[in-house]
Amino acid sequence: MTQIIKGNTGDWELVIGLEIHAQVNSNSKLFSGSSVKFGGEPNSQVSLVDAAMPGMLPVINEFCVEQAVRTGLGINAAINLRSVFDRKNYFYADLPQGYQISQYSDPIVGEGLVVVDMPDGAQREVGIERIHLEQDAGKSIHDQSPEHSYIDLNRSGIALMEIVTKPDLRSSEEAGEFMKKLRSIVRYLGTCDGDMEKGNMRCDANVSVRKKGSSELGTRCEIKNLNSIRNIQLAINYEADRQVDVIEAGGTIDQETRLFDTTTGETRTMRSKEDAHDYRYFPDPDLLPLEITQEFVDNIKANLPELPDQKKAKYIDEMGLSPYDAGVLVSEKAVAQYFEEVVKGNDPKMTANWVTAELFGRLNKASKSIDESPVSAKQLSGLLSLIKDNTISGKIAKQVFDIMFESGKDADVIVEEQGLKQVTDTGAIEKIVDEVLAANPDKIAEYKSGKDKLFGFFVGQVMKQSQGKANPQVVNQLLKDKLK
Amino acid sequence: MTKLTDLSVTAALIGLENKEFSAVDLAKETLKEIENKKDLNAFSVDTSDFAIKQAAQSDKKRADGKAGVIEGIPVGVKDLFCTKGFSSTACSKILNGFTPTYESTVTTNLFAAGGIMIGKTNMDEFAMGSGNLNSSNGIVKNPWTRKDDNKVLVPGGSSGGSSAAIAARLCQGALGTDTGGSIRQPASFTGITGIKPTYGRCSRYGMIAFASSLDQAGVFARSSKDCALLLEAIAGYDKKDSTSINKPVDNYISMITGDVKGKKIGIPKEYQSDKMQGEVNDYWQKAAKFFEELGAETIEISLPNTKYALPVYYIIAPAEASSNLARYDGVRYGHRAELPSGASLDDMYELTRSEGFGDEVKRRIMIGTYVLSAGYYDAYYKKAQKVRTLIANDFKQAFSKVDFVLTPTAPTSAFAVDEKMDPVTMYLNDVFTVPASLAGLPAMSLPVGLDKQNMPLGMQLIAPAFEEGKLLNAAFALEQAIGFNHKPGEVQ
Numbered sequence: 001m002t003q004i005i006k007g008n009t010g011d012w013e014l015v016i017g018l019e020i021h022a023q024v025n026s027n028s029k030l031f032s033g034s035s036v037k038f039g040g041e042p043n044s045q046v047s048l049v050d051a052a053m054p055g056m057l058p059v060i061n062e063f064c065v066e067q068a069v070r071t072g073l074g075i076n077a078a079i080n081l082r083s084v085f086d087r088k089n090y091f092y093a094d095l096p097q098g099y100q101i102s103q104y105s106d107p108i109v110g111e112g113l114v115v116v117d118m119p120d121g122a123q124r125e126v127g128i129e130r131i132h133l134e135q136d137a138g139k140s141i142h143d144q145s146p147e148h149s150y151i152d153l154n155r156s157g158i159a160l161m162e163i164v165t166k167p168d169l170r171s172s173e174e175a176g177e178f179m180k181k182l183r184s185i186v187r188y189l190g191t192c193d194g195d196m197e198k199g200n201m202r203c204d205a206n207v208s209v210r211k212k213g214s215s216e217l218g219t220r221c222e223i224k225n226l227n228s229i230r231n232i233q234l235a236i237n238y239e240a241d242r243q244v245d246v247i248e249a250g251g252t253i254d255q256e257t258r259l260f261d262t263t264t265g266e267t268r269t270m271r272s273k274e275d276a277h278d279y280r281y282f283p284d285p286d287l288l289p290l291e292i293t294q295e296f297v298d299n300i301k302a303n304l305p306e307l308p309d310q311k312k313a314k315y316i317d318e319m320g321l322s323p324y325d326a327g328v329l330v331s332e333k334a335v336a337q338y339f340e341e342v343v344k345g346n347d348p349k350m351t352a353n354w355v356t357a358e359l360f361g362r363l364n365k366a367s368k369s370i371d372e373s374p375v376s377a378k379q380l381s382g383l384l385s386l387i388k389d390n391t392i393s394g395k396i397a398k399q400v401f402d403i404m405f406e407s408g409k410d411a412d413v414i415v416e417e418q419g420l421k422q423v424t425d426t427g428a429i430e431k432i433v434d435e436v437l438a439a440n441p442d443k444i445a446e447y448k449s450g451k452d453k454l455f456g457f458f459v460g461q462v463m464k465q466s467q468g469k470a471n472p473q474v475v476n477q478l479l480k481d482k483l484k
Numbered sequence: 485m486t487k488l489t490d491l492s493v494t495a496a497l498i499g500l501e502n503k504e505f506s507a508v509d510l511a512k513e514t515l516k517e518i519e520n521k522k523d524l525n526a527f528s529v530d531t532s533d534f535a536i537k538q539a540a541q542s543d544k545k546r547a548d549g550k551a552g553v554i555e556g557i558p559v560g561v562k563d564l565f566c567t568k569g570f571s572s573t574a575c576s577k578i579l580n581g582f583t584p585t586y587e588s589t590v591t592t593n594l595f596a597a598g599g600i601m602i603g604k605t606n607m608d609e610f611a612m613g614s615g616n617l618n619s620s621n622g623i624v625k626n627p628w629t630r631k632d633d634n635k636v637l638v639p640g641g642s643s644g645g646s647s648a649a650i651a652a653r654l655c656q657g658a659l660g661t662d663t664g665g666s667i668r669q670p671a672s673f674t675g676i677t678g679i680k681p682t683y684g685r686c687s688r689y690g691m692i693a694f695a696s697s698l699d700q701a702g703v704f705a706r707s708s709k710d711c712a713l714l715l716e717a718i719a720g721y722d723k724k725d726s727t728s729i730n731k732p733v734d735n736y737i738s739m740i741t742g743d744v745k746g747k748k749i750g751i752p753k754e755y756q757s758d759k760m761q762g763e764v765n766d767y768w769q770k771a772a773k774f775f776e777e778l779g780a781e782t783i784e785i786s787l788p789n790t791k792y793a794l795p796v797y798y799i800i801a802p803a804e805a806s807s808n809l810a811r812y813d814g815v816r817y818g819h820r821a822e823l824p825s826g827a828s829l830d831d832m833y834e835l836t837r838s839e840g841f842g843d844e845v846k847r848r849i850m851i852g853t854y855v856l857s858a859g860y861y862d863a864y865y866k867k868a869q870k871v872r873t874l875i876a877n878d879f880k881q882a883f884s885k886v887d888f889v890l891t892p893t894a895p896t897s898a899f900a901v902d903e904k905m906d907p908v909t910m911y912l913n914d915v916f917t918v919p920a921s922l923a924g925l926p927a928m929s930l931p932v933g934l935d936k937q938n939m940p941l942g943m944q945l946i947a948p949a950f951e952e953g954k955l956l957n958a959a960f961a962l963e964q965a966i967g968f969n970h971k972p973g974e975v976q
Contacts, residue, residue, distance in 0.1 A: 048586055052811040054579065055566045055588060055690040057725050087807055089856070091833055098810020149829075151815070280856035282865060285696035285804055287726050 003171030004212060007244045011212035014240045015220070016169035016205060018232075020182065022161045022192040023136065023200035024067045030135050030159035031058030031101060038198055042152040050157040052096035057286050064159040065292065067191040068108050068133050069300050071161055074189045074307055075128055077112025079297050083132075083290045088279045093151050094138035102162075104281040107132035108290065114165075115309060116174065116181045117327055126178050127166035136160050161192065167206065167217065172236040176229045179203065180331070184308050188333045196228050203232055207239045209247070218243070219253040223260050223267055235260035239267045311336050319348035328356050334370045341377035346384045354384065358398065362405050374408045375401070383411035391415065392422045393472055424471040426478070429462070432470065433478045436461040447483060455479065488513040493557055493656045493710035500546065500556045507546070507556030507600065511539035514558040514602050518654050521627075526639075526649040528563055528621040529571045529604035538600045545598065554717045555598030560605040560649045560658035565591050565701075566690040567601065574692045575619040576609040578840025579818040588690025589722045590659065590701045597717035602655050606645030609842045610809065611661055611694040614669060614913040616644025617901065618844045626674055626898050627652040627972035630937040635900040637939070640670030640913075643704070647674045650704045651972055657714045658704040663695050664797050665893075665917025667702040668929040672893035672942025675931040675970060677959070678704045679711045682949045683924030684729035687722030693808040695801035696727070698921050708930065708960040712736035715952060731950060739953030744961045745779035750886035754790035755916060761896040763935040768892050771932055771943045774965040775890070783886055787878040790919055792871045797918040798911055799855050799868035805845075806852025812840065847907060876923040879946070888958050889946040891916050893929040897939035920946045930959050931968045940970065 005012040028034055032049040049056045072079050086104040109131035116124045138156035142149045163182070169175050183194035183201060194201045208220035223239055226232045238260075243253050257276075258267040283289075306314075308330040315326035329339045329352060343351040359380065363373060383404065387397050392415060403414045415421055423429060436458060437444060447454040462475045488510050491499060499505055515532050535558065542556040566572045566584040573579035591601070608618040615638035616624040624644040626637040628651065639648040643660030647670030650658050660667040662680035671678030679702050686701040693699060703714035716737065721730040751772055756765075772782045814820035814836030821835035841849070855864035882889060893916060899905070920927040926949070929942040943962070947955035 051816055053566075053584070053586070053817070054572065054574070054582065054692045054811075055584075055688070057689055057693075057727075059724060059726055089807055089810060091810065091813065091830075093813075093815050093829055096811060096816060098813060099807055278858045280807075280853065280858070280861070282803065282807070282856055282861070285727075286693075 002212075003173065003240075005209065005240055005244050008248050012209045012240075012244045013212045014170060014172075014236070015167050015208045015210060015217055016172075016175050016236060017167035017220075018165045018169065018175060018178065019204040019206070020163040020179070021136075021202045021204075022071075022163060022186055022194070024064045024133075024159035024161055025190055025192050026061065026063050026067060026159060028061055029157040030061055030064050030133060032157055034157065036158050038200070040154050042150070043154065045154040046156065050096065050153055052098070058101060058284070060287065060290065061159065064133060065108070065290065066300060067159075068131060068161050069292070069297055070189050070304065071163075071186060071191045072109030072112060072131055073297070073301050073304055074185050074191070075112035075114050077128055077131065078110035079292075080106065080108055080110055081292050081294065081297070082106065083108040085133075085284045085287045085290065086281045087284045088134075088281055090277045090279060092137070092140075093149065094140045094153070094156065096138070096153060096156055100135050100137065101284055101287070102134035103132035106289075114178065114181055114185070116177045118174065118177055121323070124168075124174055124177075126168045126174075129164040129166050131161050131163045134160050134162055167208075172233040172240075175205065175236055176233045179229050179232060181308075184331055184333070188305055188307050190305070199227065202227060205232060205236055205239075207236055207243070208253070209240050209243045219255050221253065221255065221267070222257045224257055224270060226260055231260060231262060234265055235267055238265060242267065308336070315348070319343070321348055321352050325352045325356060332370065338370055338373070338377045342381045342384065344381065346381060346388065350387075351384060354380065358401055362402075374406070375404050379404060379410055386411055386415060390422060390424055390471065392420055393468075395472075396420050396422065396468055420469060422471050423466055423469045424474060426474055429466070429470045429474050430478055432462050432465050433475065433482060436465060437482060444483070455483070458483070487517070487653070489517045489653050489655065491656065492707055493554065493705055493713050494707070496557060496656055497555070497713075501551070507539040507542040508536060510556060511535050511558055511600055511602065514655050518603060518649075521652050521654060524625045524627060524648050524652055525622050526606055526624055526645040526652065526654060527560065527603040528575060528606040528619070528645060531567075531570055531601050531603050534570070535600050535602050538595070542598055542600060552596060552598030552717070554594075554657065554713050557599055557657055558602035558655040559594060559599045559714070560603055560646050560655050561591060561594070561601050562607050562643055562646050562658070562660050563604045564607060564611055564661050564692050565659065566692065567591050567604065570604065572604070572692070573620065574610050575607050575621050576812075576840065576842070576845070577620045577819055578812045578837065580840075582818050584690070586690060589687035589724065590691060590718045593718045593720060594659065599657070599714075599717060605643070605649055605658060608642035608644065608666075608844070610692070610805070610845050611642040611663055611666055611699070612805070612844050612848055613641040614665070614910055615639075615899070615901070616641040616670075618842050619644075620842065623901055624648050625901075628674060628898065628939055629972070630939055632937060635902065637898040637900055638673065640673035640894075640898065642666040643670050643678075646704050647671060647676065647678070650674070650676045650706060653971070656705065657710060659718065660702050660704055661691065662700055662702050662917075662921065663698045664801060664921050665914045667704065668917050668927060668942070668944055669894050669913060671704060671929040672931070672940070673898035675940030675942070675968070675972070676704055676706050677708055677711050677928065677930045677963070678702060679715060679928035679952070679956070680921070680926065681715060681719060681952050682729070682926045684727055685719050685926070685950070685952065687720070687725045687728050689722055689724040695804040696808060697804060698797075698801055708928075708956050708963050709737060709740055711928070712740055712953075712956045715956075729950075734953045736953045736956050740957045740960045742957070742961045742964055744775065744958055747775075747780040747888065747958065748886040749775045749780050749782045750785035750882050750889040751782055752785050752787045752790065752882070752889060752891060754787050755891045757895065757915070759895050759912070760892060761935065761941075763933070764892045764895060764941055767932045767941050767943060768890070771890060771962060771966075774962055778961050778965060782890075785882045785886060785889070787875075787882060787889075787919065789871060789874045789878050793875055793919040793922055794911065794915050796868045796871050796875065797914065797922060798851070799864050800872065800922075802848040802852035803856050803865050804852070806849045806856065809841075809845070809849055812837065814840075844907070872922050875919055879919075879923045879925060883948045887947070888955065891944045891946070893917065893942040893944040897935045897937065897941055916944060920944075925949055926952045926955050928955060928959055930963055931970075932962075932966055933968065934970055
């Protein structure tokens with residue numbers, strides 16, 4: 001759905017393209033064996049190569065190449081069997097080599113496609129231009145001292161995948177949904193943790209505006225280093241409005257790089273085209289061109305995990321779940337895995353309901369993620385089996401579930417301990433029904449004279465006297481028969 | 485009684501094996517000789533204590549029957565190699581105070597083979613120069629002097645220190661590096677033998693980078709056989725260098741028979757130049773004749789793109805250098821300028837690099853930056869890489885017809901230290917050596933005679949990739965035939 005900005009001179013639409021830097025999930029860096037663990041003591045994960053000591057040379061980490069190919073396959077992209085590493089030259093204190101090893105004209109992954117499900121049910125196809133591998137830079141810390149800046153090189157040399165979309169996005173909402181989908185895909189693939197807060201997925205947004213219906217592209221501005229989906233959307237919205245204001249006031253948009261200020265909610269100039277770096281890209285002479293075989297690619301393809309779109313289709317087609325429920329269940333790989341574990345031997349719709357409503361409800365309240373759930377998939381499955389074989393009713397099950405969530409105990413243990421087994425013995429229930437009816441002759445009379453609602457009263461009384469354990473269906477049947 | 489330091493590598497190994505003297509004896513003599521001739525300024529870092537320790541260990545190793553291929557031989561190590569615990573500055577102020585905590589692969593191999601690091605040798609800063617005039621440690625004197633004047637002459641560059649040390653018989657072997665001729669040209673200027681192997685034959689790990697696609701480690705000695713032993717010691721595949729080639733190192737010494745019968749020697753017509761000193765051409769023809777007398781055949785060949793080699797080199801090498809030298813920024817090691825308060829990061833870069841780099845280095849960084857810059861990349865760098873392929877193809881074509889190519893090494897004999905030469909004229913020193921560098925081929929220089937001023941002249945032999953053994957054999961054959969046995973300082 002296109003976002004429209006109502007300007008003074010008419011309606012404007014947005015054109016958005018995103019460049020995402022996704023940290024490759026690996027044990028070591030792209031060209032050195034240093035650890036990539038987050039949160040280490042400053043400069044404790046820096047090899048001689050990472051620090052660009054004299055005479056040091058890069059050596060490719062093949063696993064990172066695999067991860068890039070895996071990601072490319074996960075977005076249905078073309079894999080380039082031959083790609084080249086180029087040096088991107090510029091000076092900054094957190095860039096020890098004075099250049100970043102990246103890929104410029106021959107990236108490892110070519111064009112691909114991501115399908116995004118919008119909340120209103122519509123589907124948007126977002127084209128991917130390319131993915132390439134590159135080194136991350138270190139971190140500069142400017143706020144520790146008035147006289148000095150500190151440099152932490154732990155991050156220097158970590159492998160990044162730069163994923164570039166085509167300018168296919170038309171609203172900040174689409175951009176947000178795209179990011180969520182992309183994050184979901186890379187987490188499914190295990191190629192990136194997608195944790196924007198930890199900085200292992202960052203986004204630059206290219207934004208331009210044009211009159212609604214126009215097919216020409218306006219001048220774009222790049223907003224760098226957006227570190228949350230919310231900020232991506234806020235930045236896009238602000239920038240689009242700003243551009244419309246400038247143009248309508250008679251000005252022109254300067255192609256420039258801008259930063260988003262999270263406190264003011266505004267974008268501001270970082271550097272203009274004149275100050276733009278000339279990166280003097282050239283193929284890195286310390287590295288040979290990267291040549292991978294079709295066999296290498298096919299191997300990775302054969303071992304790809306099932307991706308969200310595939311799972312969603314399966315849930316809808318084979319399990320009869322609604323697109324909404326299916327969508328919720330596939331959004332996180334951990335959730336889908338949990339669901340698939342529970343659904344074995346249980347009714348899919350019932351399972352879906354228990355996971356999305358009962359489990360999620362309690363998890364959200366306790367601020368826990370699915371990985372931190374006190375109730376394991378096996379345990380929830382156990383609970384659902386007890387409902388299925390009529391050991392307990394659905395209502396009792398919710399009670400049991402609360403206790404499971406608090407104690408971590410299995411369902412059958414709790415049912416035993418609490419004596420919650422559902423009573424299905426018709427004889428025993430009939431005895432209670434007869435007792436209730438005998439105790440309430442006036443109510444029976446009222447019911448028989450037309451107060452239908454009192455049926456619920458009788459049901460309630462029977463359930464109360466049986467401590468909720470009476471099988472509701474049996475109770476209903478018996479009351480119906482006796483109150484005829 | 486021959487001075488120990490006058491012995492060749494081969495003779496010294498025999499002496500050591502026969503217990504005529506120990507490695508410690510040899511090292512001590514060598515250090516004495518180095519001290520005697522310290523006015524040459526061939527050495528820039530003192531490693532004498534370490535050398536004696538290594539020599540003692542070497543004697544023990546030999547006694548245990550575990551002698552390496554150059555066990556106990558004192559070797560000068562060009563200061564471009566990072567040597568653990570010893571100053572490694574590439575003779576540049578910008579690396580003042582830098583002592584690596586790591587060892588280059590080449591020196592690791594050298595030590596494993598029994599080589600003794602007798603000292604680190606002087607060089608042109610960052611290997612950029614043809615006369616060792618650009619060193620932060622001062623100039624190196626060529627041990628040779630002209631007949632008619634007493635001018636101080638250059639030993640050549642950039643491996644001037646290593647070259648002078650061998651020529652002055654300060655040590656038996658020396659390591660050098662060659663990017664556009666930095667082993668071959670000094671070998672020619674100082675009357676000794678020097679070899680640059682195939683690109684990828686020796687590891688570049690720990691070798692301070694100048695031009696990544698051209699740099700190669702190599703060796704100096706006073707004979708082809710000595711070079712064979714030294715080269716075998718340092719060569720080999722290294723997975724820490726992605727451009728290192730995984731091919732086994734041949735036992736070069738066993739391939740030196742002196743037999744070149746039936747071999748075809750190519751004489752490239754494009755190397756004829758009127759800018760050559762007269763005697764250079766004479767010796768070139770003489771060398772060709774010697775080969776014929778040895779049973780080889782000389783054939784005129786054409787390397788049509790030769791004339792582009794020098795400009796191509798002086799685009800590609802500076803371009804790579806401008807990027808390789810970006811890391812010398814005062815942030816993590818080496819020199820950092822004293823900064824006024826309120827200085828910015830850019831100020832730190834500018835002051836540090838202005839103070840730390842010499843003029844020639846700055847010149848090449850600027851050229852390199854220019855040829856890679858937006859708007860010029862296609863016309864210069866990209867074009868140069870294309871022409872480089874043509875130059876390499878010229879050799880490929882030639883080697884389908886001949887086994888070796890014979891050319892002069894340098895257009896002249898050693899020039900004077902105070903000779904006013906503009907930078908471009910200085911670059912012309914490399915005109916015969918850069919083509920083999922661009923093509924990544926093994927090439928060596930050996931002395932063939934003296935000019936009218938009694939200054940040595942060298943000839944260059946080039947072979948196909950990874951044919952170092954055959955190359956050393958051909959050089960040996962010529963060397964035997966010529967019988968060059970002149971020494972600097974002889975009375976004529």
